[in-house]
Amino acid sequence: MIDVAVIIPRQYKLLSVAALLDVMETVNKNLRxxxxxxxxxxxxxxxxxxxxxxHFRNYNVRSLDDGYRAQLVLVPSxxxxxxxxxxRQNKAFIPWIAAQYEQGAELASFCTGAFLLAATGLLDxxxxxxxxxxxxxxxxxxxxxxxxxxxxxxxxxxxYTSGGSTSTFHLLLHLVQRHxxxxxxxxxxxxxxxxMDRHNQTxxxxxxxxxxxxxxxxxxxxxxxxxxxxxxxxIEEMIRDIPSSRRNMVRRFKQVTGVTPIEYxxxxxxxxxxxxxxxxxxxxxxxxxxxxxxxxxxxRKVFRKTVxxxxxxxxxxxxxx
Numbered sequence: 357m358i359d360v361a362v363i364i365p366r367q368y369k370l371l372s373v374a375a376l377l378d379v380m381e382t383v384n385k386n387l388r389x390x391x392x393x394x395x396x397x398x399x400x401x402x403x404x405x406x407x408x409x410x411h412f413r414n415y416n417v418r419s420l421d422d423g424y425r426a427q428l429v430l431v432p433s434x435x436x437x438x439x440x441x442x443x444r445q446n447k448a449f450i451p452w453i454a455a456q457y458e459q460g461a462e463l464a465s466f467c468t469g470a471f472l473l474a475a476t477g478l479l480d481x482x483x484x485x486x487x488x489x490x491x492x493x494x495x496x497x498x499x500x501x502x503x504x505x506x507x508x509x510x511x512x513x514x515x516y517t518s519g520g521s522t523s524t525f526h527l528l529l530h531l532v533q534r535h536x537x538x539x540x541x542x543x544x545x546x547x548x549x550x551x552m553d554r555h556n557q558t559x560x561x562x563x564x565x566x567x568x569x570x571x572x573x574x575x576x577x578x579x580x581x582x583x584x585x586x587x588x589x590x591i592e593e594m595i596r597d598i599p600s601s602r603r604n605m606v607r608r609f610k611q612v613t614g615v616t617p618i619e620y621x622x623x624x625x626x627x628x629x630x631x632x633x634x635x636x637x638x639x640x641x642x643x644x645x646x647x648x649x650x651x652x653x654x655x656r657k658v659f660r661k662t663v664x665x666x667x668x669x670x671x672x673x674x675x676x677x
Contacts, residue, residue, distance in 0.1 A: 357394055358535060361426035361456070363401045365434070365446040365472065372433035372466055372524060377415075379528045382547060383536060395536050399424060403448050420452050428531070429456050433467035433524070439493065443475050450476050457514070464516040464531065466524045473517070474498040482512035487520035489564065492614045506664055525550045563627040565620070566613050573600055574612045581617065585624045588650050591617050625649065626662045633671040640667060 362376055377398065384394040399416045401424065418424045431453070436442040454476045457463055465473040470486040471494060473479060480500040485491075491505035504510055508523040509530055518527035525548055533541035544550070565578060577595045584594050595617060598605060609617050629647040632638055638646070649655040659667050 357397045359425070359427045360396045360398050360430065361401045361424065361428070361461075362398060362430045362432070363449055363453075365432070365442075365449060366403065367434050367436045367442045367445065369433040369435040369467075371521075372469070375524050376430050376432060376466070376528065379525065379532070379544060379548065383532055383540065383544060386540065386543060387536070395532075396428075399426070401426075401449075401452075403446070420448055425459060426456050426461050428462045428464070429453060431463070431465040431469035431473050433469050433487075433521075434471070436468075439468060439471050439490070440497065443471050446472055447475075454478060460514075462514045462516070464518075464527060466518050466527060467520050470494065470517050471497070473515075474501055478515060479512075479517075482515060483507075483510045484512070484515075484517040485510050485519045485523075486517065489520070496614060522550075563623045565624070569612045571608060571612050573598060573605070574609050577605065577609060577617060578613070578620070581621050581624055585621060585628060586646055586648050588648055591621050594621070621648075622658055623662065626659055629655075629659060629667065630663070630670065630674075633667060634674045643667070 360380065362373065364373065380396045380398055384396055387393065387395055397416075399418055402417060402419055431449075434442050449472060453463065453473065457476075457478055463473060463478065465484075465486075467487045468490050470479070470484055471490075474484065474494070474497075479498065481502065483502045483504050485504050485507040486494050488505050491503060494501070495503050495505075505519075508519045509527045510517050511530070516527055516530065518524055529541050529545055529550060532544055565582070567575070567578070569575070577598055580594050580598070581591070587594075592602075595605065600608075606616055609615075609620070613620060615623065625647045629643055632643045632646060636643075641652070644650075644652055644655045647655075649658075656667060659670075663670055665673070
């Protein structure tokens with residue numbers, strides 16, 4: 357039996373914790389029905405002096421200071437508007453997670469739980485993923501991590517990460533297959549209705565331009581791009597009236613938004629194209645022209661690179677009927 361520690365950090369996402377517990381309990385239940393021993397012995401780890409909440413009282417609950425040693429540590433997702441502050445609030449978990457890893461434990465983070473795992477330094481130089489919409493922030497805070505934002509699941513040695521929300525189940529299936537075999541993993545996939553073959557999460561991304569800054573020059577550039585992206589003009593034409601050298605503009609723009617002006621323009625256009633594909637019956641030629649492109653081949657190339665599928669595939673998957 358594997359000793360599993362599900363950490364319960366401050367500002368955890370209840371849905372994330374519930375998914376972890378539900379899958380592992382279901383694995384144990386299926387094994388018992390087959391006359392076999394449980395695979396997972398689940399313990400919930402809380403910060404020192406934090407009392408367990410009501411819905412956790414049926415579980416074995418420990419605090420960080422009681423010397424518990426795990427073989428598998430699971431880090432759930434957060435519900436927060438300020439991930440850096442949330443990680444700070446949970447800094448007591450950082451040395452504990454690192455110590456468990458040094459003692460041979462496997463580590464797995466789910467969605468934005470990757471931020472707390474990365475704060476240990478254990479992801480430096482290793483591949484990882486997180487929620488696709490949190491990937492830019494993650495890359496900025498943890499530049500040493502080999503982030504793969506398009507992936508639903510990554511494994512690098514004894515460390516695993518998953519992408520946004522439902523990717524939690526894909527990582528759990530991966531762990532079940534590793535610990536209990538493929539047959540039981542397939543059974544769990546059927547019970548929880550999980551598509552085992554989904555490896556990409558890029559098409560779930562939404563471009564949210566950063567406006568939480570005080571750089572008026574960059575804000576002006578953002579306004580110009582967002583108001584004229586549908587024209588076929590170049591980025592130079594769109595921001596030519598801004599009183600700044602190109603080099604200074606690009607430097608400040610990327611520092612504030614995380615992308616260059618031309619990348620910002622492309623992401624804005626692709627996001628507009630996605631909405632047209634989802635919400636209208638416009639012909640593909642109209643979508644292309646209405647989002648500022650005049651070369652269908654170039655549009656399809658950028659769209660596929662950004663979204664992870666062709667425009668036609670995206671419409672078939674997401675169009676509101």
